[in-house]
Amino acid sequence: MQSERTNLDRLFAPTSVAVVGASVATDKAGHQALLALGSFRGDVFPINPKAEEIAGRRVFPSLKSLGRPVDLALFALPAAACPAAVAEAIECGCGGGLIVGGGFAESGPEGARIQDQLEAACATSPFRLLGPNTAGFVNKDLSLTASFLLGADRIPAGSIAVVAQSAGICLTVSFLLAKLGYGASLAVGLGNAMNVDASDVLEFVASQPTTRAIALHLEGLKHGRRLFETLKRVTPKKPVVVLTVGRSDIGEFAQSHTGNLMGSYAVRTSALRQAGAVVVDSTEELVAATALLSQHRLAPKLRPGVGVLTAQGGAGLLVLDRLKHRGVTVPALADATRERIERELPPMTFLRNPVDTGRPPPSFPAVLEALTEDPAIDMTLVYAIHEPAVLRAEEVLPAVAERVKKPIVFATVGPPGDTDATCERLRSAGIYVAGSPEELADAAIALSADASAQFRLARGGAKPTAELGVPVSLGYDEPAAKQVLDGIGIPTPRRVVCSSHEEARDALRRLTKPVVAKIVAREILHKTEVGGVVLGIHDESGMNAALAKLDAIPVESARRYLIEEAAPSGLELIVGAVRDATFGPTLMVGLGGTVAEALRDTASRLAPITEAEAEEMLDELRASALLGGWRGSPALDRAAVARVLVSLGAFLSAHPALSEVEINPLRVYPQGVLALDALLR
Numbered sequence: 001m002q003s004e005r006t007n008l009d010r011l012f013a014p015t016s017v018a019v020v021g022a023s024v025a026t027d028k029a030g031h032q033a034l035l036a037l038g039s040f041r042g043d044v045f046p047i048n049p050k051a052e053e054i055a056g057r058r059v060f061p062s063l064k065s066l067g068r069p070v071d072l073a074l075f076a077l078p079a080a081a082c083p084a085a086v087a088e089a090i091e092c093g094c095g096g097g098l099i100v101g102g103g104f105a106e107s108g109p110e111g112a113r114i115q116d117q118l119e120a121a122c123a124t125s126p127f128r129l130l131g132p133n134t135a136g137f138v139n140k141d142l143s144l145t146a147s148f149l150l151g152a153d154r155i156p157a158g159s160i161a162v163v164a165q166s167a168g169i170c171l172t173v174s175f176l177l178a179k180l181g182y183g184a185s186l187a188v189g190l191g192n193a194m195n196v197d198a199s200d201v202l203e204f205v206a207s208q209p210t211t212r213a214i215a216l217h218l219e220g221l222k223h224g225r226r227l228f229e230t231l232k233r234v235t236p237k238k239p240v241v242v243l244t245v246g247r248s249d250i251g252e253f254a255q256s257h258t259g260n261l262m263g264s265y266a267v268r269t270s271a272l273r274q275a276g277a278v279v280v281d282s283t284e285e286l287v288a289a290t291a292l293l294s295q296h297r298l299a300p301k302l303r304p305g306v307g308v309l310t311a312q313g314g315a316g317l318l319v320l321d322r323l324k325h326r327g328v329t330v331p332a333l334a335d336a337t338r339e340r341i342e343r344e345l346p347p348m349t350f351l352r353n354p355v356d357t358g359r360p361p362p363s364f365p366a367v368l369e370a371l372t373e374d375p376a377i378d379m380t381l382v383y384a385i386h387e388p389a390v391l392r393a394e395e396v397l398p399a400v401a402e403r404v405k406k407p408i409v410f411a412t413v414g415p416p417g418d419t420d421a422t423c424e425r426l427r428s429a430g431i432y433v434a435g436s437p438e439e440l441a442d443a444a445i446a447l448s449a450d451a452s453a454q455f456r457l458a459r460g461g462a463k464p465t466a467e468l469g470v471p472v473s474l475g476y477d478e479p480a481a482k483q484v485l486d487g488i489g490i491p492t493p494r495r496v497v498c499s500s501h502e503e504a505r506d507a508l509r510r511l512t513k514p515v516v517a518k519i520v521a522r523e524i525l526h527k528t529e530v531g532g533v534v535l536g537i538h539d540e541s542g543m544n545a546a547l548a549k550l551d552a553i554p555v556e557s558a559r560r561y562l563i564e565e566a567a568p569s570g571l572e573l574i575v576g577a578v579r580d581a582t583f584g585p586t587l588m589v590g591l592g593g594t595v596a597e598a599l600r601d602t603a604s605r606l607a608p609i610t611e612a613e614a615e616e617m618l619d620e621l622r623a624s625a626l627l628g629g630w631r632g633s634p635a636l637d638r639a640a641v642a643r644v645l646v647s648l649g650a651f652l653s654a655h656p657a658l659s660e661v662e663i664n665p666l667r668v669y670p671q672g673v674l675a676l677d678a679l680l681r
Contacts, residue, residue: 004126010095011128012204014071015042021076022046022054029100029148030076036145036153069093079103083117090127099132100148122195134191135167158183159294161205164217165190176287181427185210199230206234213294218244224582228275235276239293239450242277243286270604276453289446292432296407298447300454304378305331306444307371308354311384315437316354322441328448331376340370360391372404379407381440386414394422398429411440462608465650477520481678488647492675495564501547507563514538517546520560567674572665577652579659585652591623592665607649614642634670
């Protein structure tokens with residue numbers, strides 16, 4: 001029996017195609033799909049029980065009548081007819097299929113029922129089905145257009161694979177790439193991605209020798225952890241740039257503070273970056289970053305250095321500001337480099353990094369070479385208004401790039417049409433050309449993000465651990481959660497759980513004062529929201545008043561009291577681990593306390609993680625400066641916070657029955673941390 005992987009290859013790189021539902025009506029998808037296969041070098045078989053010839057090709061009444069299996073069956077049929085047609089394709093030994101057109105799960109209950117039938121058929125067979133609700137795909141290596149969309153056959157051939165949930169976005173990205181002078185090796189619309197999803201296509205294109213970079217567009221995502229693992233395998237081989245939607249969709253994930261603070265979009269983008277992908281915010285960025293990475297890729301490095309050479313100071317400032325804002329490294333130049341540049345430029349120019357030459361002098365090539373050869377520089381950005389009389393960029397830049405062996409990215413502007421020939425020659429010579437200072441900076445941001453991501457991947461991630469020997473069936477209240485934290489090495493305050501007022505007063509006598517009194521009831525997850533925390537209790541009268549306040553809170557379950565020693569003041573963080581429906585164990589850290597959700601200053605990762613990854617999460621917080629010692633205050637124990645994140649990630653990963661562990665707040669001190677409140681689900 002053919003394997004699923006073999007049939008995936010047969011689907012996207014077929015030697016034979018059958019159009020099931022080929023039509024004599026020229027306006028039908030079955031006719032247009034047949035015409036689109038005109039340049040395909042393999043065998044094409046129209047299938048229609050009521051016709052003998054379509055578009056000059058002999059027509060067969062059924063797949064069975066072919067007397068041989070085909071690699072790809074393209075179904076241009078009404079939704080209701082598709083389950084039987086797919087069943088016939090499976091019976092005939094076809095490798096894969098695609099269903100053009102809609103009427104499936106996206107259309108309502110009846111369509112969902114039909115799609116369920118298709119899914120059931122594929123589940124018991126290695127047959128691979130693209131879609132349904134897809135416009136198909138284009139494989140330029142085979143001159144294959146397996147699509148009914150007009151214009152799909154005009155996508156130029158190139159080295160970029162475009163993989164999109166939406167057929168419209170697939171074509172949009174492909175045509176925008178063509179506008180910049182780049183072509184596609186493969187362009188795929190995933191549609192409903194019932195059987196073949198983004199992970200499958202990524203695995204296929206990773207082995208395509210003509211593909212140098214991958215543009216990926218995502219909407220819904222059912223199997224996030226699978227995509228995460230696939231990207232970790234694919235991105236070291238070929239860069240992947242991702243545009244994903246859903247900033248506002250948090251759904252059921254927002255039932256807790258941790259889930260609300262993470263949000264599905266934040267988790268998704270964090271996971272994609274953690275897996276080695278470059279994440280962008282628009283189709284323009286997707287196109288530009290993928291085009292650039294198809295030409296140039298830096299060696300893995302945590303913080304690549306960017307050199308900036310500009311002939312216009314204002315543009316240089318815009319580039320520098322954008323790079324700094326995105327955390328890209330623009331290093332100081334070595335003394336020897338500055339001395340070389342000083343010999344080439346007059347003293348009124350800026351000779352550091354950026355280097356501002358003013359209107360390009362004859363020494364511009366020497367300055368560019370000196371800057372690019374600096375040992376701290378991994379790529380160089382060049383900006384100059386189009387002035388062929390003083391700078392022949394199409395001659396200078398490729399020559400320097402060839403000698404120095406480092407990427408040079410160029411941006412220029414000029415009167416309409418004047419720059420076309422120069423830009424075309426530069427692209428042909430392997431120099432990426434941007435159209436503005438901002439696009440020039442974005443090029444460096446993309447290259448830097450890719451190099452940093454690959455450095456982190458090469459460094460290796462945490463390995464899943466065996467189940468940790470701590471209790472996980474103690475219930476959902478704070479005392480039980482803190483007992484779990486104690487078991488995995490996360491410090492908590494000394495405390496006593498009490499069932500009566502007398503026990504609470506006795507706890508006051510035994511603990512170091514002041515103490516805190518909290519209500520304990522199964523249905524109360526966030527005690528501060530109901531007034532269930534009383535601070536600063538020093539004596540018995542204070543305890544009695546606190547207990548009276550806690551007794552006034554209505555509860556249905558048994559009421560208990562948690563009496564614990566008050567913690568010294570410190571910076572408060574929230575740390576949480578949630579089992580996401582699609583990505584699995586996921587970690588979050590952010591500024592804590594009662595204002596956590598208002599500020600939404602958080603970072604997230606898929607678990608488990610290493611201490612280095614935990615430190616990077618802390619670096620991403622806008623509040624990270626507070627950890628390093630703010631306005632004369634002592635530096636706080638970042639390493640202890642990192643260990644908490646690692647422990648929580650390992651714990652949730654090791655216990656599939658758990659859905660969430662939350663510490664809010666985790667109080668951080670110059671030495672150590674203390675978990676003041678905890679939730680375990």
